[in-house]
Amino acid sequence: MDHTEFNDRVSSLSEGSYAGLPIASAPEEDDDEELPAAGEVAWRMGVETYDAEESFEEQFARFVEKVDTAAVKAIIIGGWEEAYENDSSTIVRLLADNAGRFPALRSLFLGAMQGEECEISWIRQSDITPLLEAFPLLERLEIRGGSDLGLRPVRHGNLKVLRFETGGLPAGVVRAVGACDLPALEYLELWLGISDYGGDATVADLAGILSGERLPALRHLGLQDSEIQDEIAAAVAAAPIVTRLESLSLSMGSLTDEGAEALLSGQPLTHLKRLDLHHHYLSDALVERVRKALPEAEIDLSDQEDIRNDWRYVAVSE
Structure with a gap:
């Protein structure tokens, strides 16, 4: 697909x-x-x-x-x-x-x-x-x-698409997703949100997902809408699951140049067909670097927020 x-x-x-x-x-x-x-x-x-x-x-x-x-x-x-x-x-x-x-x-x-x-x-x-x-x-x-x-860890042999739209996704749910055995899952999207609304997941809670051990068919991963988007980008840069993905989304969050630098300096991403980073806090220079790094991919860098603003917000919270 x-x-x-x-x-x-x-x-x-x-x-x-x-x-x-x-x-x-x-x-x-x-x-x-x-x-x-x-x-x-x-x-x-x-x-x-x-x-x-x-x-x-x-x-x-x-x-x-x-x-x-x-x-x-x-x-x-x-x-x-x-x-x-x-x-x-x-x-x-x-x-x-x-x-x-x-x-x-x-x-x-x-x-x-x-x-x-x-x-x-x-x-x-x-x-x-x-x-x-x-x-x-x-x-x-x-x-x-x-x-x-x-959510409790379960095995489900036919689920292909799993999406959570939240302004705050509980860490327990994030860990449970990573502990589920989902051999047919192709598309996983998590809106992680912010701590003020229950989004208390850390990068450590994503370990089960990023390892990919229980997600052999996954082709799209969305870890989005996070106030720790830079940390997530750095973790994704070294995550085993990335090598089999066709599409990756780190959009809707507070991604800055630091996170983009970590992503670009990690494992190769040239196999990706699509990279979605919309709603971000990247400088013009980093926007250009991302585009040059993945010349064949469809890249969404829309909704560039004002990097001069010290208050950085996610796209969906309340």
């Missing part, structure tokens, strides 16, 4: 599609409109986070009654009641307990809320391990929100 296929695989929800399928809303109460074929759309479920008129459980019950769940390939879970106070454990339990109803499910996004619904660092998640255990054929799992997020 080349890097353009990677980009297709993680296409934005805002583009009106998910996992290559157009998005359709779950049927509403007393909705008599003809539903699309269950396997030809990505189904979005979710209720208002403020003053919800029905519970998520009620909407879910209606969904499994009206939709041919045996054909459903992709599900997007948006809001649940007071997601800033109530964690996602009820949703995780509902999905896991009903896994037998969804034999064709291959893609799942949990917590797909916009800021006006719930800020990313206010979204209360939970232990999402039961989703991996209940859906052994799942190929894509994406989580938004890091508060209370948990």
Whole structure:
């Protein structure tokens, strides 16, 4: 799979599609409109986070009654009641307990809320391990929100895409990802965030990922949105996993010339087809050096921040 296929695989929800399928809303109460074929759309479920008129459980019950769940390939879970106070454990339990109803499910996004619904660092998640255990054929799992997020090391033989969008990813989750046995995983993306919002991972917590021992198929690695982006770049420069990557992202964080220097002085990166460093604090000179070092690669050095500013911020935090 080349890097353009990677980009297709993680296409934005805002583009009106998910996992290559157009998005359709779950049927509403007393909705008599003809539903699309269950396997030809990505189904979005979710209720208002403020003053919800029905519970998520009620909407879910209606969904499994009206939709041919045996054909459903992709599900997007948006809001649940007071997601800033109530964690996602009820949703995780509902999905896991009903896994037998969804034999064709291959893609799942949990917590797909916009800021006006719930800020990313206010979204209360939970232990999402039961989703991996209940859906052994799942190929894509994406989580938004890091508060209370948990993961236990598991083996999953079919997962190809794993993404965590957070303003602060707990160190325990980072370590668990590295301890998971994921032989089919091709695309891994972690928004590490900042310590103020629970992003307490250190470079040492990334050791399991950077070794690549349990990720033999990985072709894209994103370690992004970090306030320690320079330290991460230095670790990546010597990481065994880099030799097999086609695409690398150290974007969205507080990367400076120090981190870029470390990256360029480490192992060769000329095999990469894509390097994403957007939202950075590099000088013009370092921007040019990066471009010259990888003349054949597609490089994103957009969103160059003001290096004169002592306060350096990540792209996504609260």
